[in-house]
Amino acid sequence: MSGELVYGGPLSERKKRILRSIIEAHIEMGEPIGSKYLVASAQIPFSSATIRNEMAELEEMGYLEQPHTSAGRIPTKLGYRFYVDSLMENYKLTAAEIVTLNNMIQSKIGELDTMIQTASKLVANLTNYTSVAIKASETETVRAFSYMILDEHKFLMVMQMNNESIKTKKVSADCMLDHSGMEALVSLFNKYCVNVVPDDIPYSTILKMESAMGERASLVNPAFKAFYESVASPSASNVKFEGVNKLLEYPEFSNVEQLKRVFSMIENKDDFLDMLSRSDSDKINVFIGDERESRFASNSAFIFRPLTVDGKVIGAIGVFGPSRMDYSKVISTVEYLSQKITGIIEGKALPESDDKR
Amino acid sequence: MSGELVYGGPLSERKKRILRSIIEAHIEMGEPIGSKYLVASAQIPFSSATIRNEMAELEEMGYLEQPHTSAGRIPTKLGYRFYVDSLMENYKLTAAEIVTLNNMIQSKIGELDTMIQTASKLVANLTNYTSVAIKASETETVRAFSYMILDEHKFLMVMQMNNESIKTKKVSADCMLDHSGMEALVSLFNKYCVNVVPDDIPYSTILKMESAMGERASLVNPAFKAFYESVASPSASNVKFEGVNKLLEYPEFSNVEQLKRVFSMIENKDDFLDMLSRSDSDKINVFIGDERESRFASNSAFIFRPLTVDGKVIGAIGVFGPSRMDYSKVISTVEYLSQKITGIIEGKALPESDDKR
DNA sequence: TTTTAGCACTCAAAACATTCAAGTGCTAAC
DNA sequence: GTTAGCACTTGAATGTTTTGAGTGCTAAAA
Numbered sequence: 001m002s003g004e005l006v007y008g009g010p011l012s013e014r015k016k017r018i019l020r021s022i023i024e025a026h027i028e029m030g031e032p033i034g035s036k037y038l039v040a041s042a043q044i045p046f047s048s049a050t051i052r053n054e055m056a057e058l059e060e061m062g063y064l065e066q067p068h069t070s071a072g073r074i075p076t077k078l079g080y081r082f083y084v085d086s087l088m089e090n091y092k093l094t095a096a097e098i099v100t101l102n103n104m105i106q107s108k109i110g111e112l113d114t115m116i117q118t119a120s121k122l123v124a125n126l127t128n129y130t131s132v133a134i135k136a137s138e139t140e141t142v143r144a145f146s147y148m149i150l151d152e153h154k155f156l157m158v159m160q161m162n163n164e165s166i167k168t169k170k171v172s173a174d175c176m177l178d179h180s181g182m183e184a185l186v187s188l189f190n191k192y193c194v195n196v197v198p199d200d201i202p203y204s205t206i207l208k209m210e211s212a213m214g215e216r217a218s219l220v221n222p223a224f225k226a227f228y229e230s231v232a233s234p235s236a237s238n239v240k241f242e243g244v245n246k247l248l249e250y251p252e253f254s255n256v257e258q259l260k261r262v263f264s265m266i267e268n269k270d271d272f273l274d275m276l277s278r279s280d281s282d283k284i285n286v287f288i289g290d291e292r293e294s295r296f297a298s299n300s301a302f303i304f305r306p307l308t309v310d311g312k313v314i315g316a317i318g319v320f321g322p323s324r325m326d327y328s329k330v331i332s333t334v335e336y337l338s339q340k341i342t343g344i345i346e347g348k349a350l351p352e353s354d355d356k357r
Numbered sequence: 358m359s360g361e362l363v364y365g366g367p368l369s370e371r372k373k374r375i376l377r378s379i380i381e382a383h384i385e386m387g388e389p390i391g392s393k394y395l396v397a398s399a400q401i402p403f404s405s406a407t408i409r410n411e412m413a414e415l416e417e418m419g420y421l422e423q424p425h426t427s428a429g430r431i432p433t434k435l436g437y438r439f440y441v442d443s444l445m446e447n448y449k450l451t452a453a454e455i456v457t458l459n460n461m462i463q464s465k466i467g468e469l470d471t472m473i474q475t476a477s478k479l480v481a482n483l484t485n486y487t488s489v490a491i492k493a494s495e496t497e498t499v500r501a502f503s504y505m506i507l508d509e510h511k512f513l514m515v516m517q518m519n520n521e522s523i524k525t526k527k528v529s530a531d532c533m534l535d536h537s538g539m540e541a542l543v544s545l546f547n548k549y550c551v552n553v554v555p556d557d558i559p560y561s562t563i564l565k566m567e568s569a570m571g572e573r574a575s576l577v578n579p580a581f582k583a584f585y586e587s588v589a590s591p592s593a594s595n596v597k598f599e600g601v602n603k604l605l606e607y608p609e610f611s612n613v614e615q616l617k618r619v620f621s622m623i624e625n626k627d628d629f630l631d632m633l634s635r636s637d638s639d640k641i642n643v644f645i646g647d648e649r650e651s652r653f654a655s656n657s658a659f660i661f662r663p664l665t666v667d668g669k670v671i672g673a674i675g676v677f678g679p680s681r682m683d684y685s686k687v688i689s690t691v692e693y694l695s696q697k698i699t700g701i702i703e704g705k706a707l708p709e710s711d712d713k714r
Numbered sequence: 715t716t717t718t719a720g721c722a723c724t725c726a727a728a729a730c731a732t733t734c735a736a737g738t739g740c741t742a743a744c
Numbered sequence: 745g746t747t748a749g750c751a752c753t754t755g756a757a758t759g760t761t762t763t764g765a766g767t768g769c770t771a772a773a774a
Contacts (some may be wrong), residue, residue, distance in 0.1 A: 047748080048747085049739095052738065055738095069753050071738090071755080156523060166527055393765085406768095429767090
């Protein structure tokens, strides 16, 4: 009653084992799993009849379902959830995989954007699902303004942002530029426009700045516009996908109706930002689609890890794919890379330098 | 024999009229067009038998084909080509469409990138096909270097590029920074690194710069790295798509095999750059897919207009969709927008200001 | 000579029927 | 509690028939 998900009751060890085998077999093969298959291939040392009984009960409890009477069972959303939460074993990245990841990331240290995207590409390649890179929008503010005169009528507005980045914008002026005028202008901006978003600055302040500038009042407007454009719009959140065509490989996405749903989600992006905003910021999040929820394409799952710096979410990397997904491997990979990235960002440098020595 | 395409011989007026009607009906309805339909709906004042004879001849000449014996005719690649080159009437944008376009573009004057992308979005919305925005890679070089000291150990390297844009990069130094040292550094860069790509600068030059800097030699390396990173990598060509899911609406793309082809083309992007590089830079280009050419998905067409400034191709906007495309409308829209954009870029300002007065 | 009415023919798609096999649930025996 | 065995269900695969849109050709009409 307390959580969002209520499991159908305690499961015997045998039930867990059967459920797990079914889910893993289904993940691998993509087809409903029947009792005989479990006896023949897998490790359940009971007869098919016994397994059938157990499966019927697991179905009653909501962990499994049958596409139709004469088919095997497939996991429900609840089944996957339980699998992810309690049944699954952690996939261990192989040494080779780790080396690849480290090398690639190492070579891209620098801009946050590029790092997130490199990581995203790596995830797509390693897991063979579509990967998602999210850069969160920041309400950035300026810490300090400065300028640089380019020619008689143009100057560069330099803004040191509070998040350590620097933005510049070229500004054209009607009047001749000189240092004293620019000093005045910049100091006004440093007085009124620091640590604040443009929309919070009342128009009266702009008028005040203009009158303070005297005969150079005409500089204020273009400069403010540059400020506005640099701070307000451009760092809108963005969501980028890598390996979208990999989705087409999976039979669950091979009918056009389903594809339309998925692609409009991908093109729209809002759903992903929404999920990020409603997520736990310090661990892997797993969204699993379901027919009942309209907001998320059924048969699909989205696994992601928010990236945080000083407790603030600055982005995320993740994977989008069929709900029949190799959760174990995906989760390990995403977890590893996100750790690595936050490590690098937070300046803890590079933990194990297996490649350098 | 001279051109790439050889038409099958001269066409009588009646044949042209029939061909055109078939193509336009097919574009609209997406199905093979039969003789009866032309009699019933359209404007061909002959009996179906006559039309059948003409159609048989048009097929012989290579303009039409039959999916199977008991079906109507559909245009071949040659048919479309002939239609685009000689049959089609120019679509006239409606006043409302022009107003929308102008308003949207007007409000986005500024960065070339944003303008191209805005245009691309407009095209996608107006035509209901997937639009393509290409920004060509430029081998940019720096016209002038300058600097701005941020704090004792950091400065901002400011590079005025030859294409009027400005790039900046934050550089960290080991030693204390002062203006005289920075002046020296910058003047060295202005001597050796102007109008040239970093890869063409021999290592000996770097050594020369270091020795010229004397005890501040350690500044050269990080500064050069900043130069290298700003010039070499980041402005790689990029190709962006808008409205990809619109493709799913068209029956020719509704089977998975076809979709895989198309999406891998879209994800790969190289094909588009290739087509741009082999295009006529001062007019609309129309690529029409065909089973025989492996390099381009069949059943699809790519229409685009390179954007040039001073004779140099700086990008392109275009449309990707089924070969059964509303060429007339697409071409008019793309043409109008590309004119508008090059107009704005070349500073001819804004021709008709229907909205301002 | 050009156009058209008429008809036999073709063939994909739709509709319908049949077979096949995988998988189940249940009962009775172990 | 477990399992062998069997009747039953049902989607998918395969085969058959029907339907209808559209053609090409011939012979008559213009």
